[in-house]
Amino acid sequence: xxxxxxxxxxxxxxxxxxxxxxxxxxxxxxxxxxxxxxxxxxxxxxxxxxxxxxxxxxxxxxxxxxxxxxxxxxxxxxxxxxxxxxxxxxxxxxxxxxxxxxxxxxxxxxxxxxxxxxxxxxxxxxxxxxxxxxxxxxxxxxxxxxxxxxxxxxxxxxxxxxxxxxxxxxxxxxxxxxxxxxxxxxxxxxxxxxxxxxxxxxxxxxxxxxxxxxxxxxxxxxxxxxxxxxxxxxxxxxx
Amino acid sequence: xxxxxxxxxxxxxxxxxxxxxxxxxxxxxxxxxxxxxxxxxxxxxxxxxxxxxxxxxxxxxxxxxxxxxxxxxxxxxxxxxxxxxxxxxxxxxxxxxxxxxxxxxxxxxxxxxxxxxxxxxxxxxxxxxxxxxxxxxxxxxxxxxxxxxxxxxxxxxxxxxxxxxxxxxxxxxxxxxxxxxxxxxxx
Numbered sequence: 001x002x003x004x005x006x007x008x009x010x011x012x013x014x015x016x017x018x019x020x021x022x023x024x025x026x027x028x029x030x031x032x033x034x035x036x037x038x039x040x041x042x043x044x045x046x047x048x049x050x051x052x053x054x055x056x057x058x059x060x061x062x063x064x065x066x067x068x069x070x071x072x073x074x075x076x077x078x079x080x081x082x083x084x085x086x087x088x089x090x091x092x093x094x095x096x097x098x099x100x101x102x103x104x105x106x107x108x109x110x111x112x113x114x115x116x117x118x119x120x121x122x123x124x125x126x127x128x129x130x131x132x133x134x135x136x137x138x139x140x141x142x143x144x145x146x147x148x149x150x151x152x153x154x155x156x157x158x159x160x161x162x163x164x165x166x167x168x169x170x171x172x173x174x175x176x177x178x179x180x181x182x183x184x185x186x187x188x189x190x191x192x193x194x195x196x197x198x199x200x201x202x203x204x205x206x207x208x209x210x211x212x213x214x215x216x217x218x219x220x221x222x223x224x225x226x227x228x229x230x231x232x233x234x235x236x237x238x239x
Numbered sequence: 240x241x242x243x244x245x246x247x248x249x250x251x252x253x254x255x256x257x258x259x260x261x262x263x264x265x266x267x268x269x270x271x272x273x274x275x276x277x278x279x280x281x282x283x284x285x286x287x288x289x290x291x292x293x294x295x296x297x298x299x300x301x302x303x304x305x306x307x308x309x310x311x312x313x314x315x316x317x318x319x320x321x322x323x324x325x326x327x328x329x330x331x332x333x334x335x336x337x338x339x340x341x342x343x344x345x346x347x348x349x350x351x352x353x354x355x356x357x358x359x360x361x362x363x364x365x366x367x368x369x370x371x372x373x374x375x376x377x378x379x380x381x382x383x384x385x386x387x388x389x390x391x392x393x394x395x396x397x398x399x400x401x402x403x404x405x406x407x408x409x410x411x412x413x414x415x416x417x418x419x420x421x422x423x424x425x426x
Contacts, residue, residue: 013418016322017389018329019396036312043314048425049390050318051371053325055364058275059282065292066270069299073263181289222296224289228334 005037012041016049068222127151130203131235133210143231144212146172146185148204154185156212157193162230164191169217173225175209176202187219188212208235251316258306266303269320274299277324283357284328284393294331298324329393351402358391359384374424382417385410 003011014020015028032039129147137143141160148154156172164170170188175181186196211232213225220226251272257265274295281298282291301323313319362383365372375383381403388394388402400410 009422010415010418013422014415017386017414017418018325018393019389019414022333039312043312043318046314046318046322048371048421050315050321051365051369052361052387052391053280053321054276054317055366056276056279056283056361059278059288059291061274061278062292065274065296066267069266069270069296070263072296072300073266073303178287181287222293224293226293 003031008038008041009045012038012045015042016045129155129238131206131208131237133208133233133235135210135212135231135233137231138229146174146210146233146235148174148185148208148210148235150203152198152200153195154198155193155195156185156188158188158191162191162214164214167217168214168227169219170212170230171215171219171225171227172196173211173213174198174201174204176204182211182225184219184223185210187215204235206235206237209233210235249316251320252309252311255302255306255309255316255320258303259309265306266299269302270299273317273320277321280321281324281328283354283361283391284325285331286354290331291328294328295324298327301327325393332393354392355388355402358387361391362387370425374421377424378417378420381405382413382420385414386417386421389414 011020011028015025018025020028028038028042032042127149130150131148133146133148134142135144135146137160143158143160143162145157145159146154147157154172154174158170162170170191172185172188173182174185176183183199183201185198186194188194188196209232211225212230213220214227214230215225216227251269254265254268258269277295277298278288278291281294282288285291285294298320302320305323309316309319314322362372362375365375375386378386384403385399388399389396394402396411396414397407399414400407403410405413
């Protein structure tokens with residue numbers, strides 16, 4: 001990243017206010033590591049605005065928040081100046097362990113069985129969904145459709161082939177109300193269309209949010225969406 | 240060496256140093272002292288309690304793994320910790336979660352007004368003798384609003400332009416000039 005020394009305070013301010021484009025923001029963060037002047041300018045800017053973040057009423061802290069943080073701490077002990085412990089190394093792309101293949105084959109088999117069951121069920125059912133949500137990705141492309149029957153079942157049809165890494169899964173969420181927050185409707189087995197048996201929820205409403213996120217295999221560990229959003233959309237009742 | 244001495248005097252700095260040594264009680268002390276405030280900071284940006292909790296949770300993991308990088312030339316320990324939470328919250332917004340916060344336009348408008356009041360309140364809440372309060376007060380209203388919407392509410396240039404109903408280019412240059420005036424005023 002090239003910048004004039006005289007622009008340092010301005011870059012620092014816009015960085016601290018969060019006004020930079022993500023790519024520029026990343027460049028500033030990288031430049032800060034080698035440019036002491038930029039580091040000092042950012043520190044000065046932070047201190048100027050910090051009072052806005054210190055005088056406010058603290059929010060009540062849920063008792064389990066610390067437990068969740070502590071449970072997620074890497075177990076290895078950090079040493080001063082050492083590279084901090086990071087997550088497990090990424091599996092190599094040609095991880096051809098027979099066991100992994102067997103697991104994949106088995107889960108594919110289970111997925112196709114589930115799909116067969118789902119299809120039979122959908123061919124024989126007469127109930128209509130209460131709402132239908134068309135889910136779009138960030139570019140506005142249609143990715144999936146969720147039909148919520150309001151009887152603890154919902155059907156998700158994927159309209160795009162998602163690449164789901166072996167250690168990940170697609171999870172379906174809805175937001176019945178702000179108070180309840182997002183609730184999981186279930187996992188999409190093997191990234192195929194599926195019928196989900198969700199929890200008992202209030203009747204789905206018009207404009208209720210549905211979304212798909214990519215979570216670690218087995219689903220989000222926190223019970224809330226944590227991974228990137230693949231698609232989302234608001235529900236409409238069919239006419 | 241002076242910097243090191245200052246860090247020792249600063250309790251938060253000492254707790255960060257404990258984290259860097261792998262001492263979890265340091266992180267717990269930071270959590271006990273700061274979590275409520277940091278949750279409120281995150282919630283002002285992401286506008287949803289459960290998302291704010293995730294932001295703070297991720298930020299504490301980050302504080303733990305990056306504590307060894309903290310040096311006083313990066314500003315106060317409190318500013319450094321707050322910046323980690325702010326960055327996490329802003330990135331969460333950029334991942335597209337702003338739209339998830341509300342499910343219909345009316346509710347959005349309602350929350351926006353509510354949010355706007357909260358953003359302006361953050362300026363009024365500053366200490367009477369605070370330099371930032373005076374200097375923000377010396378800016379004209381649109382510049383002050385734009386700067387507060389960005390810092391306190393995590394709004395982007397485009398969102399500020401839309402909500403203040405001024406063109407994007409004008410918004411960018413007003414905020415830039417407002418920031419410059421603020422730096423001069425606080426120098």
